Amino acid sequence: MEIDDLTPAERRVWRAFAIGEEVNFRTGRAEWGPARTVRARVLRSVLLGGPRQPGETAALRLRGARITGPLDLRNACVESVVHLTHCRFEDAVDLDGAQLRYFSLRDSELPRLSATRARFDGNLRLTRCRVGGPVRVDGARIGGLLLLDGAVLTPGDTSEPALRLNHLAVDDDLYAPGLSAGGQVRLDGAHVAGSVDLTGARLEGAGATALHAQPLAVEGDLLLRESRVAGRIDLRGARVTGRLDLSYAELSHPGQTALRASSATIGELWLRGGPPVRGTLNLRRSQIDVLFLDPGMLPAEVLVNSLVYTSLTPHEPAERRLPMLERDGDGYVPHAYEQLTAAYRRIGDDHGARVVQLAKQRRHRRTLPWYGRVWGAVQDVTVGYGFRPLRAAGWLLSLLAIGSAAFALHHPPPLKADEAPPFSPVFYTLDLLLPVISFGQDASFAPRGGYQVLAHVLVLTGWILATTVIAGITRTVSRQ
Incomplete structure (x- = not known):
C-alpha cells in the first residue's frame, strides 16, 4: 500500500508504527468522524508490511479510532505488539490461526471477535471490551494472560455461546473479574496453568447452562466469589488443583441443576456466605480435600452419592449437617453418612459421629419392610x-x-x-x-x-x- 493512498489519519498511524509511537484520536474529539477513522485493511498492511526504522521497535498503538471494515489477520504472522484501545470497530476482528506477540483491545467496542487456533506469545487483553456478538478463542494458545476483566458480551443470538474458549491453553491466568456475559460461557477441555478469576461476574445462561466447563483443568484457583449466575454451572469432570470458591455467590437455576461438579477433583470447595442455592447441587463421585460448606447455602436437593472429602468445615453440630443428607435426591445413600461420620471422627467429635450414625440407622429403617421397621x-x-x-x-x-x-x-x-x-x-x-x-x-x-x-x-x-x-x-x- 502506498502512503499517497492514505487519509491524513491513516498517515499518522503509518508513520507512528515505525517508531512504536501511540496515535491518540481521543483528544478533544467526541464524534466518530473522518478525522479519527482508519480502514481495517490499512491496519493489516501496517502490521504485515509497514515501515521499519533502524534502532526502533515497531508497534501499532492506536487509541480512540473508528475502524471500518473487517480486520482480517487470519493465519498472519504479526511480530509487532498491537494496542487498539478505546477503539470502535464497525466490523468483526478475525485472528483465526494467527501468530501474534501481544494483542490488546482494551476498552474497545466491536461486533464480534474470532481467534480460534491463534497463538499469542504474550497477553490477549479484552479488558472492558463491549462485544455485540460471540467471542471465539477455541483451541488458542496464550503464553501470558487472557484478560476479560469488566468485559461486556451481549450476543444477539442467545442460542450461540457468548464466549467460547473450548480447548484453550493459557500459560498464566484467565483474569475476568466483573465479566458480564449475556449468553453461555464455554470452557470445555480448556487448560489454565494459573487461576481462573471470575470474581463478581454476571453470567446469564438464557434459561440453560451459563458456564459449561467439562472437563476444565485449572492448576490454580477457580474463583466465582460474589458472582451472579442465572443458569447451570457445569463442571463435570473438572480438575481444580486449588480452590473452587463460590463464597457470597448467587446461583439460580430453579427446578434444574444449579451447580454440577460431579466426577470432579477439587482441592477445596467453598460454598458460603451467599443466599441459598436455587436449584440442585450435584457433587456425585467427586473427590474434594476440603469441603467448606455453609449449611445456609444448601438448596432443597443435594446429590452427594460417592462424594469423598477429607475434611468438612466450618465445624457445625451434626444436627445442622444431616439435612444435607436428607435432601439427597438419590434417596438413602449409606456412603454419604459414612463420609460425614468419618469427618467428625477425624476431628475427634465422637458425639457428632454417633449422631450421624444414629440418623443413618433411622433413615435405613424407612427402606425396610414393616417387620424390619x-x-x-x-x-x-x-x-x-x-x-x-x-x-x-x-x-x-x-x-x-x-x-x-x-x-x-x-x-x-x-x-x-x-x-x-x-x-x-x-x-x-x-x-x-x-x-x-x-x-x-x-x-x-x-x-x-x-x-x-x-x-x-x-x-x-x-x-x-x-x-x-x-x-x-x-x-x-x-x-x-
Whole structure:
C-alpha cells in the first residue's frame, strides 16, 4: 500500500508504527468522524508490511479510532505488539490461526471477535471490551494472560455461546473479574496453568447452562466469589488443583441443576456466605480435600452419592449437617453418612459421629419392610441402635422398680413351701429380667393371675433389651 493512498489519519498511524509511537484520536474529539477513522485493511498492511526504522521497535498503538471494515489477520504472522484501545470497530476482528506477540483491545467496542487456533506469545487483553456478538478463542494458545476483566458480551443470538474458549491453553491466568456475559460461557477441555478469576461476574445462561466447563483443568484457583449466575454451572469432570470458591455467590437455576461438579477433583470447595442455592447441587463421585460448606447455602436437593472429602468445615453440630443428607435426591445413600461420620471422627467429635450414625440407622429403617421397621423402632427406643446404651440401663431400672414394688405388695406363692428360699422381690424381678443370670427365685415361686402376666411381660422385655443391647454392641465393635 502506498502512503499517497492514505487519509491524513491513516498517515499518522503509518508513520507512528515505525517508531512504536501511540496515535491518540481521543483528544478533544467526541464524534466518530473522518478525522479519527482508519480502514481495517490499512491496519493489516501496517502490521504485515509497514515501515521499519533502524534502532526502533515497531508497534501499532492506536487509541480512540473508528475502524471500518473487517480486520482480517487470519493465519498472519504479526511480530509487532498491537494496542487498539478505546477503539470502535464497525466490523468483526478475525485472528483465526494467527501468530501474534501481544494483542490488546482494551476498552474497545466491536461486533464480534474470532481467534480460534491463534497463538499469542504474550497477553490477549479484552479488558472492558463491549462485544455485540460471540467471542471465539477455541483451541488458542496464550503464553501470558487472557484478560476479560469488566468485559461486556451481549450476543444477539442467545442460542450461540457468548464466549467460547473450548480447548484453550493459557500459560498464566484467565483474569475476568466483573465479566458480564449475556449468553453461555464455554470452557470445555480448556487448560489454565494459573487461576481462573471470575470474581463478581454476571453470567446469564438464557434459561440453560451459563458456564459449561467439562472437563476444565485449572492448576490454580477457580474463583466465582460474589458472582451472579442465572443458569447451570457445569463442571463435570473438572480438575481444580486449588480452590473452587463460590463464597457470597448467587446461583439460580430453579427446578434444574444449579451447580454440577460431579466426577470432579477439587482441592477445596467453598460454598458460603451467599443466599441459598436455587436449584440442585450435584457433587456425585467427586473427590474434594476440603469441603467448606455453609449449611445456609444448601438448596432443597443435594446429590452427594460417592462424594469423598477429607475434611468438612466450618465445624457445625451434626444436627445442622444431616439435612444435607436428607435432601439427597438419590434417596438413602449409606456412603454419604459414612463420609460425614468419618469427618467428625477425624476431628475427634465422637458425639457428632454417633449422631450421624444414629440418623443413618433411622433413615435405613424407612427402606425396610414393616417387620424390619418394627424391630428397628424397638432398637431405637430402647438403646438408640447401640448409640444410646444408657437407655437400656434406664429401662432396666424402671422395670426393676415396677416389678419389685408389685411383687413386694403381693408375694407369689412358692412351688414347694418347704424347699423355697426366702422371697426377695428385687432378686425375683432380676431373675425375670435377666435371661442369663439366675438368683434361684423365678424357679421357686409361681405368680398367679395378673401377676403372672406381669412376670411374662418382664421376661419378654428382658429378652428384647438383651438382644438390642447385644446388637448395638456388636454394631459398635464392628465399626471400630
